[in-house]
Amino acid sequence: MKFRSRVTAVALLTAAAITLTACSGSGAQPASSDGSAGTGGTLTIGAFVDVKSFDPAQAHIGHYVQYYQPVYDSLLRREPDGTLVPMLATAWEYNSDNTELTLTLRDDVTFTDGTTLDAEAVKVNLDRFRTGNGPDASTLAQVSDVAATDATTVVITLKAQDPALLDYLGNADGFIASPAAIEGGKLATDPVGSGPYTLDKSKTVAASTYTFVKNPDYWDPSLQVYDTIVLKPILDTTAMSNAIISGQINAALLTAKTQPQAKGAGLTEYNYPTDWQGLLFFDRDGTMVPELADVKVRQAINYAIDKETLLAQVGKGLGTATSQPFGKGTDAFDESLESAYPYDVEKAKALLSEAGVGEFSITMPTVSGFFDPALTAGIGQNLADVGITVNWENVAGSDFISSLVQGKYAASWFSLFQGSPWVAVNQIIAPEATYNPFHTTDAKVDTLITAIQTGSADEQKTAAQEINKYIVEQAWFAPFYRPDQIFFTDKNTTTEPQLQQAVPSIYSYAPAQ
Amino acid sequence: MVSFIVRRLISGVVVLFVVSSLTFFMLYFSATSVARNILGESATQAQVHLKEIELGLDQPLFSRYFDWLGGALSGNFGVSWFNSQPVVESIVGRLPTTLSIVLVTIVIAAVLATLFGVAAAVRRGWVDRLLQIVSIGASAIPQFVVAIVLVTVFAIGLQLLPATGYVPLTDNVGGWLASITLPIIALAIGAVASTAQQVRSAVITVLSRDYVRTLRSRGLAPREILFRHVLRGAAPAGLTVLSLQFIGMLGGVVVLEQIFALPGLGFLALQSTTQGDMPVLMGVVVYIVIIVVVVNLLVDLAVGWLNPKARVS
Numbered sequence A: 001m002k003f004r005s006r007v008t009a010v011a012l013l014t015a016a017a018i019t020l021t022a023c024s025g026s027g028a029q030p031a032s033s034d035g036s037a038g039t040g041g042t043l044t045i046g047a048f049v050d051v052k053s054f055d056p057a058q059a060h061i062g063h064y065v066q067y068y069q070p071v072y073d074s075l076l077r078r079e080p081d082g083t084l085v086p087m088l089a090t091a092w093e094y095n096s097d098n099t100e101l102t103l104t105l106r107d108d109v110t111f112t113d114g115t116t117l118d119a120e121a122v123k124v125n126l127d128r129f130r131t132g133n134g135p136d137a138s139t140l141a142q143v144s145d146v147a148a149t150d151a152t153t154v155v156i157t158l159k160a161q162d163p164a165l166l167d168y169l170g171n172a173d174g175f176i177a178s179p180a181a182i183e184g185g186k187l188a189t190d191p192v193g194s195g196p197y198t199l200d201k202s203k204t205v206a207a208s209t210y211t212f213v214k215n216p217d218y219w220d221p222s223l224q225v226y227d228t229i230v231l232k233p234i235l236d237t238t239a240m241s242n243a244i245i246s247g248q249i250n251a252a253l254l255t256a257k258t259q260p261q262a263k264g265a266g267l268t269e270y271n272y273p274t275d276w277q278g279l280l281f282f283d284r285d286g287t288m289v290p291e292l293a294d295v296k297v298r299q300a301i302n303y304a305i306d307k308e309t310l311l312a313q314v315g316k317g318l319g320t321a322t323s324q325p326f327g328k329g330t331d332a333f334d335e336s337l338e339s340a341y342p343y344d345v346e347k348a349k350a351l352l353s354e355a356g357v358g359e360f361s362i363t364m365p366t367v368s369g370f371f372d373p374a375l376t377a378g379i380g381q382n383l384a385d386v387g388i389t390v391n392w393e394n395v396a397g398s399d400f401i402s403s404l405v406q407g408k409y410a411a412s413w414f415s416l417f418q419g420s421p422w423v424a425v426n427q428i429i430a431p432e433a434t435y436n437p438f439h440t441t442d443a444k445v446d447t448l449i450t451a452i453q454t455g456s457a458d459e460q461k462t463a464a465q466e467i468n469k470y471i472v473e474q475a476w477f478a479p480f481y482r483p484d485q486i487f488f489t490d491k492n493t494t495t496e497p498q499l500q501q502a503v504p505s506i507y508s509y510a511p512a513q
Numbered sequence B: 001m002v003s004f005i006v007r008r009l010i011s012g013v014v015v016l017f018v019v020s021s022l023t024f025f026m027l028y029f030s031a032t033s034v035a036r037n038i039l040g041e042s043a044t045q046a047q048v049h050l051k052e053i054e055l056g057l058d059q060p061l062f063s064r065y066f067d068w069l070g071g072a073l074s075g076n077f078g079v080s081w082f083n084s085q086p087v088v089e090s091i092v093g094r095l096p097t098t099l100s101i102v103l104v105t106i107v108i109a110a111v112l113a114t115l116f117g118v119a120a121a122v123r124r125g126w127v128d129r130l131l132q133i134v135s136i137g138a139s140a141i142p143q144f145v146v147a148i149v150l151v152t153v154f155a156i157g158l159q160l161l162p163a164t165g166y167v168p169l170t171d172n173v174g175g176w177l178a179s180i181t182l183p184i185i186a187l188a189i190g191a192v193a194s195t196a197q198q199v200r201s202a203v204i205t206v207l208s209r210d211y212v213r214t215l216r217s218r219g220l221a222p223r224e225i226l227f228r229h230v231l232r233g234a235a236p237a238g239l240t241v242l243s244l245q246f247i248g249m250l251g252g253v254v255v256l257e258q259i260f261a262l263p264g265l266g267f268l269a270l271q272s273t274t275q276g277d278m279p280v281l282m283g284v285v286v287y288i289v290i291i292v293v294v295v296n297l298l299v300d301l302a303v304g305w306l307n308p309k310a311r312v313s
Helices: A002-023 A062-068 A119-131 A165-169 A179-184 A237-245 A259-264 A295-304 A307-313 A345-355 A373-384 A397-405 A421-429 A443-454 A457-473 B002-029 B034-039 B045-055 B061-073 B087-123 B125-140 B143-157 B173-207 B210-217 B222-259 B265-275 B278-306
Strands: A042-047 A076-078 A084-086 A089-094 A100-105 A143-150 A153-158 A197-199 A210-214 A228-233 A251-254 A268-273 A275-281 A319-321 A360-366 A388-394 A411-417 A477-489
Touching: A042 A062, A042 A237, A076 A165, A084 A089, A089 A165, A100 A119, A100 A165, A119 A143, A119 A153, A119 A179, A237 A251, A237 A259, A237 B143, A237 B222, A259 A268, A275 A295, A295 A345, A295 A373, A295 A477, A307 A319, A307 A373, A307 A477, A360 A373, A360 A397, A360 A411, A373 A388, A373 A411, A397 B034, A397 B265, A411 A421, A421 A443, A421 A457, A443 A457, B002 B061, B002 B278, B034 B045, B061 B278, B087 B125, B087 B173, B087 B222, B087 B265, B087 B278, B125 B173, B143 B173, B143 B222, B173 B222, B210 B222, B222 B265, B222 B278, B265 B278
Parallel strands: A042 A228, A042 A251, A360 A388
Antiparallel strands: A076 A084, A089 A100, A100 A153, A143 A153, A197 A210, A210 A228, A251 A477, A268 A477, A275 A411, A275 A477, A319 A477
């Protein structure tokens, strides 16, 4: 009897559980993107990273900006094509030698804690950004002083010209927090800005769901297309794909491996390049691998790499083969350099022969789970075909970048962001660039760098194209291809990719018409 | 009994101290470039160096260890190096996710494994053979494979249950149940299979004991013998297996939390390990050791209650 009653109890509990599940109405919890433009609704975005801190002094570009954009206004706003338009600053002007930038601010903006936006607030934020040791603090390294000359005027004085400064102010560097909230010291988890939305902490679970609700007093309602924006950090690519296909989120960045399933489900696909992938020759003076000092050897490696096959096998064909490290849409880009080094084993062998080098080996790092086995196999095979042996050294993922920038390897494969020419110069070309650990340079490169930094707009453009052509000829790198970012939205949502940004800006989403 | 509990608690504290200290030292010696990981690829070496000083990474090993120990003893595990969240808040916020999955799975495993195990032991014959075959098969299927199949069928295909995410029990009971159903099924299949095998063996062993034969000869009903005497005798084995399952699940749930994008303790442990987020990882280790010590103590007490021979005075 007891046995029967216990079995009955189990059965009842099971039935209750199933009933609750069925009645919850939250089974698959479909994300709603039900508003038409300006009429509200909820937009749920899957994010590939979790926010590290909501403090704008710790803001970072790329995937991270979407966490800051709802809450903070930026000084300038970048349109999807990269054009800068007013946001908190209504006008901006350089002095004659580009060492002093004057910003004129709006006078009708208040932060969501009631504090008024003024020049002093902007000064406090910019000073915190450049001295706060955040991920992008070095982008304001040229700033020597920020002065609030009156309530709506800020003057930024530079030690030396910085052609990318305006872009920075339209990106991570330009987010402005309430000075009162800065004093409060809780910005890392309780952001207070003047942006179109505010973080609703009652509906926010750190690392899982960040809910932003419309700021009722916002000065530009055209940027408040949705009533609510939800950001869900989903760090696993398969989980991200499952979430958008099953309707839990409206938009997500996927990968080449998860793209076919999303495409098959009828979702809207957006492809755009933001990175380039290939080999970085750090040891161009031949300190570790003497053979690399010879330009012919570096050119030979460029010819030896079968870019199209690597793109097909590793990048699933989603991208564009290239021989230049500068991105499309930048002033430095040169269409004729795209195929500067076609796959040609015989030419590679001839160059190596001309250089008088026999068989040699290069040790390069590899990271389990980050380096596709097809990639290392492909590089290894291509170089072996011309007599170069690659010794892959396994490195912990967390040590990979450090090992590169500290000059532990003569060369490495990597995937790097393609920003504006000045950003790229400081990333990979200048003697003190992050990815120039051996500080190699030559007189021509130095001259061109100076021209990009200090020249007029036309001179900057010419110099950027020249430096691109020169480093391709000198084979400072061996670019393989620009992989596409593979972004999807559901049928109810549209967006527009943002130039030089991993994901669209939150201003670019709208319900599909 | 009280002295037994006190002794076990003291040994638990010693285990906690030893495990956490060893973890701290191992992390120190396998230190990764944490400052670089925090600042990202575009930071300069000078920034990285400054960040190392900010985090106290330039301090000697024992100075850092005693700083951590002093904080931990007062319940302050610090702040995550990566997301600025207080460690305790981060762990406490994630415990409900992991415990929801693991505890409900344990209850389901206990009920189903007992039903199947007892049925196989009592009936023997084809029921027993079927249980053996199914158990071996179910134990052999990796959890992540089951999870992916479940997501594909029930979340993407039928759209009955969510593919990712967790709904707190306090927000919506139905949503909570929906969000943990697929992970629990993925976790429970292996747990039920292996526990049912143990219950079956234990029941068969007890059924062959002399005292059971004596009870039968005295004319007691088979059902009464089974529920009053046999199950009580077999329960310690089942409980021990379940406690081991529970501890194993705290590890096994890591993969499931990743597949279902659940904000749980397992994923936090994985993430903090790969990032080198020492304050969070140390906090997770301390909490998990406490959970393991408490579960073992409770199981020992339960076994003692069920089986007087195992009782410690």
